[in-house]
Amino acid sequence: MLAKLHRKSLPLSLGLLLAGITTGAVAANATPAVDAGVAPASQNVQVTLVLKLRNQAALEDYIKQTVTPGSAHYQQFLTTSQFAEQYGASSADISRVQAYLQKQGLSSQVLPSHLAIRTSGTTAQLDALFSTSIHNYVSRETGRQFHKPAGTAQIPSAIADVVDVASGLSNERAYRSHHVSASAFTALNSQSPKLSASSSSSTGSNGNPTASGVPGEYTVGDVANFYNINPLYKRGVVGKGSTVAIVTLSNFYPSDATTYWSDIGLTTKPNRITQVHVDGGGAIDGGSGETSIDVEQSGGVAPFANIIVYDAPNAGNGYVDAFAQAVSDNIADSISTSWGLPEIFNFAALNVTGASNTDTSDAGDLRAFHSIFLEAAVQGQSLFAAAGDSGAYDTVRDLGVGTAPGDYSAPLTVDSPASDPFITAAGGTTTPYSYAFGTGPTEQITQESVWGWDYIQNYFNTYIGPNVVNLFSTGGGGGVSVYWHTPFYQAFTNGVRSSQPNQSLVFYDPSAGPTTQLILPSRFQGRNVPDISLNADPETGYIFVSTYDGGLNSGEGGTSFVAPQLNGITALLRQSSGHRIGLWNPQVYAIQNIFGYGRFSAFNSIRAGDNWFYYGEPRYNQGAGIGSLNVANLDLFLRSGF
Numbered sequence: 001m002l003a004k005l006h007r008k009s010l011p012l013s014l015g016l017l018l019a020g021i022t023t024g025a026v027a028a029n030a031t032p033a034v035d036a037g038v039a040p041a042s043q044n045v046q047v048t049l050v051l052k053l054r055n056q057a058a059l060e061d062y063i064k065q066t067v068t069p070g071s072a073h074y075q076q077f078l079t080t081s082q083f084a085e086q087y088g089a090s091s092a093d094i095s096r097v098q099a100y101l102q103k104q105g106l107s108s109q110v111l112p113s114h115l116a117i118r119t120s121g122t123t124a125q126l127d128a129l130f131s132t133s134i135h136n137y138v139s140r141e142t143g144r145q146f147h148k149p150a151g152t153a154q155i156p157s158a159i160a161d162v163v164d165v166a167s168g169l170s171n172e173r174a175y176r177s178h179h180v181s182a183s184a185f186t187a188l189n190s191q192s193p194k195l196s197a198s199s200s201s202s203t204g205s206n207g208n209p210t211a212s213g214v215p216g217e218y219t220v221g222d223v224a225n226f227y228n229i230n231p232l233y234k235r236g237v238v239g240k241g242s243t244v245a246i247v248t249l250s251n252f253y254p255s256d257a258t259t260y261w262s263d264i265g266l267t268t269k270p271n272r273i274t275q276v277h278v279d280g281g282g283a284i285d286g287g288s289g290e291t292s293i294d295v296e297q298s299g300g301v302a303p304f305a306n307i308i309v310y311d312a313p314n315a316g317n318g319y320v321d322a323f324a325q326a327v328s329d330n331i332a333d334s335i336s337t338s339w340g341l342p343e344i345f346n347f348a349a350l351n352v353t354g355a356s357n358t359d360t361s362d363a364g365d366l367r368a369f370h371s372i373f374l375e376a377a378v379q380g381q382s383l384f385a386a387a388g389d390s391g392a393y394d395t396v397r398d399l400g401v402g403t404a405p406g407d408y409s410a411p412l413t414v415d416s417p418a419s420d421p422f423i424t425a426a427g428g429t430t431t432p433y434s435y436a437f438g439t440g441p442t443e444q445i446t447q448e449s450v451w452g453w454d455y456i457q458n459y460f461n462t463y464i465g466p467n468v469v470n471l472f473s474t475g476g477g478g479g480v481s482v483y484w485h486t487p488f489y490q491a492f493t494n495g496v497r498s499s500q501p502n503q504s505l506v507f508y509d510p511s512a513g514p515t516t517q518l519i520l521p522s523r524f525q526g527r528n529v530p531d532i533s534l535n536a537d538p539e540t541g542y543i544f545v546s547t548y549d550g551g552l553n554s555g556e557g558g559t560s561f562v563a564p565q566l567n568g569i570t571a572l573l574r575q576s577s578g579h580r581i582g583l584w585n586p587q588v589y590a591i592q593n594i595f596g597y598g599r600f601s602a603f604n605s606i607r608a609g610d611n612w613f614y615y616g617e618p619r620y621n622q623g624a625g626i627g628s629l630n631v632a633n634l635d636l637f638l639r640s641g642f
């Protein structure tokens with residue numbers, strides 16, 4: 001089935017792990033940067049002005065009605081022009097902002113949604129516009145250069161009643177793709193690891209001809225087997241008439257996707273991939289494999305859906321612009337992204353010079369994304385975001401963890417944009433399999449479980465030796481937002497929690513000692529993530545094709561596989577129902593809360609495993625959310641109007 005593909009060797013070896021190397025990488029902004037001084041006056045900066053919504057309360061109420069059976073506006077989704085007319089900035093307000101920008105010598109481009117205006121200018125122009133001073137900085141960790149305001153940027157008073165957020169004044173944060181490679185445990189003492197698929201009915205190649213049945217080499221056919229998608233395929237539901245979109249921050253080779261589909265034996269619609277390069281597009285770089293994954297998975301689950309790939313630079317306003325474009329175009333019925341950063345990286349305490357370490361106001365793009373997601377929801381576009389791959393401690397993959405000079409603490413945190421209430425957060429599980437390493441005994445994951453690599457950590461601590469490897473905190477992202485309040489659809493969900501007390505981000509400064517950079521809110525009644533989870537553990541992971549990464553890659557996982565799989569599933573549901581599905585969250589929580597788990601449930605309860613803090617439970621939990629899917633049953637609920 002895969003004979004034509006070149007198999008790339010796995011990226012890590014046990015030898016590296018035995019040397020004590022952790023799986024958590026350190027981001028470019030892990031340590032405070034060096035201020036390189038005022039940016040040259042002629043340096044160009046792109047900025048997107050996200051405009052304030054009109055009648056936001058009415059908009060949110062209308063969104064609820066579109067996904068609530070029996071409501072006056074059930075499934076009555078709006079067009080982009082209708083959104084602009086009812087909830088976007090008025091034409092008069094937009095003209096006023098454009099005139100103000102023109103006086104500053106700045107051009108403007110208005111999105112059809114009336115939600116954003118793109119502009120660009122020199123640092124001198126933008127310094128004057130936002131009453132700030134943009135400086136260049138150099139990361140002490142990597143030498144990467146970036147710019148950001150040295151002080152708080154102020155929206156000009158003349159347009160402050162219209163403009164909500166100025167995105168792009170800083171390009172400090174580079175988003176991370178939520179993709180993880182297998183730990184690649186080569187056997188100790190030259191013995192091969194014993195690895196076999198469980199005989200559980202949730203694994204193997206039960207029925208789908210494109211499935212491999214081999215953990216670490218799973219395909220979209222295995223996803224269909226795990227989550228009862230095959231009954232839809234047998235009815236001819238393959239995504240016809242549906243369009244999925246991928247929002248990503250790297251360009252890719254479209255031939256990767258067609259090679260993957262062809263070589264697993266999957267028949268797909270030809271010539272179905274369209275690329276939209278936003279702000280000049282993303283680069284072919286280390287994130288290109290992520291884009292390949294997203295297209296292969298979404299388009300593999302829904303083999304006859306059209307695919308639009310919106311790629312943008314991984315800096316400044318690129319991510320906001322890519323999402324805004326995908327939503328304003330309003331061609332895609334569903335959209336997924338597999339990129340994110342810790343929610344707390346948006347807070348003023350970490351971005352504004354002189355801000356209090358308790359300041360959790362948004363100095364990033366949280367509000368910008370939120371407005372865009374509200375537009376998507378009222379247009380009936382289903383959104384999905386990977387919840388992260390650092391378990392309950394979302395900063396660890398970006399900052400590392402420790403108490404030595406140069407290290408950071410590890411507070412309980414969640415990922416953005418997955419934490420937004422109007423996007424579906426895609427979490428991760430481990431499906432049943434057997435494993436053994438070296439001379440250790442064979443052990444089993446006997447039921448689908450919350451994904452967290454502490455089960456491997458514990459195995460090594462017991463049978464190989466303590467502190468030989470450090471896998472903390474690799475696993476499915478989940479926890480409680482400390483910015484977004486508990487949304488209405490989680491208000492009556494058993495298992496929803498508030499934030500934990502005594503959580504702080506501390507930097508162990510080599511020169512000044514421990515510095516508390518942020519004290520997180522305690523007992524905050526916040527949005528809980530994830531919402532839905534599917535298999536994401538690289539040990540029970542997948543193959544994908546990426547030219548940039550050497551061809552065929554196996555033993556791959558992360559919640560970046562789950563978000564596009566849910567995207568593809570939505571394309572199937574859209575064809576089956578004959579209409580857009582809209583925002584998943586109110587619908588799936590209602591189905592779970594009313595009907596619970598059982599033989600005819602749309603969800604599989606995830607009762608085992610953990611993500612290093614939150615444990616599987618026979619109810620909603622912050623490791624796996626509602627649980628994993630029974631897609632055929634979910635389809636029946638949605639078509640019946642439950």
